[in-house]
Amino acid sequence: MDTEGALHRIQLETLYRVSVILSRTLDVKQAPQEVLRVLEESAGLTRGMISVLDSDSGELVVNALQGVEAEDFEPVRYQAGEGVLGLILEEGKTVALPSIASNPRFLNRLGIYERRLPFIAAPIHVGGTLHGALAVQPNRLDDGQLAVRARFVEMVANLIGQSVKLSLDVAHEKETIAEERDTLRRAVRGQHGFDNMVGHSAAMRRIFEQIRMVSKWNTTVLIRGETGTGKELIANAIHYNSPRGRGPYVRLNCASLPENLLESELFGHEKGAFTGAVAARKGRFEMADGGTIFLDEIGEISPAFQAKLLRVLQEGELERVGGGRTMKVDVRVIAATHRDLEDAVDDGKFREDLYFRLNVMPITVPPLRERLEDVPEIARHLIGRVANAQGRPLDLSEAAITRLMQYNWPGNVRELENCLERAAVMSESGHIDADLIRIDRQRELAAVAAANRIDLDDPTLDERDRVIAALEQAGWVQAKAARLLNMTPRQIAYRVQTLGIEVKQF
Template sequence: VFDQIRMVSKWNTTVLIRGETGTGKELVANAIHYNSPRARGPYVRLNCASLPENLLESELFGHEKGAFTGAIGARKGRFEMADGGTLFLDEIGEISPSFQAKLLRVLQEGELERVGGGRTVKVDVRLIAATHRDLEAAVDTGDFREDLYYRLNVMPISLPALRERMEDLPEIARHLAERIGASQGRKVSLTEAAVRRLLQHGWPGNIRELENCLERASVMSESGAIDADQIRVDRLRDSGSHGHSHGRSGIGMSAVQLGSHDPHHAPAAAPASRPPPDVNDPNLGERERVVAALEQAGWVQAKAARLLGMTPRQIAYRIQTLNIEVKQF
């Protein structure tokens, strides 16, 4: 992967970064831009799944004054902001087929029109896209345009899941510990016992889950030296269970430590019938809030999206990134 980054950074080639959620796709995009001839130019990022389609078009292409209600002035879009630099579009696989056609024109012609405008704007932008979706399958089902797929897939970079490269985990963990220490203004390190404990976990959330785990452990360490007894992970997810997390922290971790078994502190069995939490409870974490809305809506995503004030695409994105297993009835 590092060799690919080094080689592709030298050129303006479009890059498509593939990998599961949490594998570090944005870090790769950052490395490509900051090691490229465009490093002194703007670096603009956008998560395509975070906005509904009508706002996504305005956000990427900009709009003219009066283009829609609330457009009190003209505004540049992300493509224009990135002129002379790099634009990173995360979750590119989530855009609709109708919007894919508009994006394809910009990539082919290097020009766009703002929403509500008729003037053609030329842009010089290096595009980096990322997705966790199987785009080939989406092309086969007609959910993703084949011509856009080939336009994006010029230089693919695939990032393996952390469980597929456990031999790299000690080095990655120590690097993350150094970065956490820098943010805390102190030295944060890992003992060998802590590293052995980390190697026992499957890391379904990949590097993002590992970093969260290490940050929690560093908070629990007075000296900054993280030992095995401070490593706590989400055992429910690692074992394939999908119950609610304990407490209301929103961290989503089990109350037990990895590898520890205490029969005197076994969790009590959940009641057979229990009403879901209030989705407006400010103490709920994001995952708990989405699960609560789904339960309240009978696991109908469109209804749950309305309860949360989201679009169906936004809640689908959160279900994917928060690793929520949707119940089928």
């Protein structure tokens, strides 16, 4: 094979190796050193140097030297027209010298080049803009192939430029995605923060303070309250105002799935674990690793599944359905229920150890009937949301507000929201007066009756009447009555016995 053919073969192989390096990594600090090493090993192009353009000063700054770590040499700079590299900066063209000694412009500031050997420097363009320069020195005297070698160096410089452009594009895209992510996080935090939770009653102020306190830590939280009281809003606020707020937030309603699917949904499954498991799948706990999982309606899960859930809460470990590998997860658990878990424990329907594991930090959301003073503020907040959804202004009259406060809302905030949305639909002008507040008459009568319940904190009540009133309000379920009186079930059972109270059976 002739000399020129051998040179072409060597250059082709070198280009391939360089392209592999540049495609393997977008690290603009690591790749230059590897490229310069390959140029020396494969193509005999020694003393490689890569310089980059300083956008602030407009100077070329030496960025990488073959065989020399960046921290082992002082940065060398070239201004436009200064030395051979300055000529590239000025004209943007490749420079090929048969020998350094033949060109008086050569400054040799690095002190590494042999004056009798050729020198080649090619510009590195990124998207048509000069970004730097690649300089090398062939390890042999000029053999008449200088132009071929210069063309080869230009090709390598072009590959470097494409790699740098890709790296910059990826960095820009990451920055854009990060900005969008942060914007979305701020929006989500705003939607699920305290501003989205309305109420100035003493009960709500207490809940806000509990949220602020518990958000700082990884404590398990159990949110309790009737359906429609906004338990999910509290869970959202805890997560997005916690140190885990930048991590994943995964939600699941435990009552929405049968037990066989619930296990797969929470713990994941391996391929072939059951009919239809055509591929392995992560469960909600794995998805929530490093963040928070919200388990709504936790009181609906079976005792058999409760044992499996307990292991995750205690050990932070789980196994996918059909798998034998134990995986560790770091997940904060927030659970919610409208069930009386104490009754369920007493009845053997809910594991006591799981109850205590969940009930580390209980937050009890009061029903709307116990904080009717919040109704005007909540109603105005909700009508604002409806107005945004309908794209028109809506307003509530004082008569409408008064009408809303005369009802005890057994369906809580959810029922109030539905009532207001229905009123907005029926209002052509956007003004909502009392006549548009439609409340079911039977439910209203029941609510009025409930409003006439005996005040258990009334100091004029003797202990026997107070216990009987609590039992009446709790439907003669002693565990419920005990909580109304801030007692334990054993304490109220003792009082029923000693006070001679005849327990009603239903």
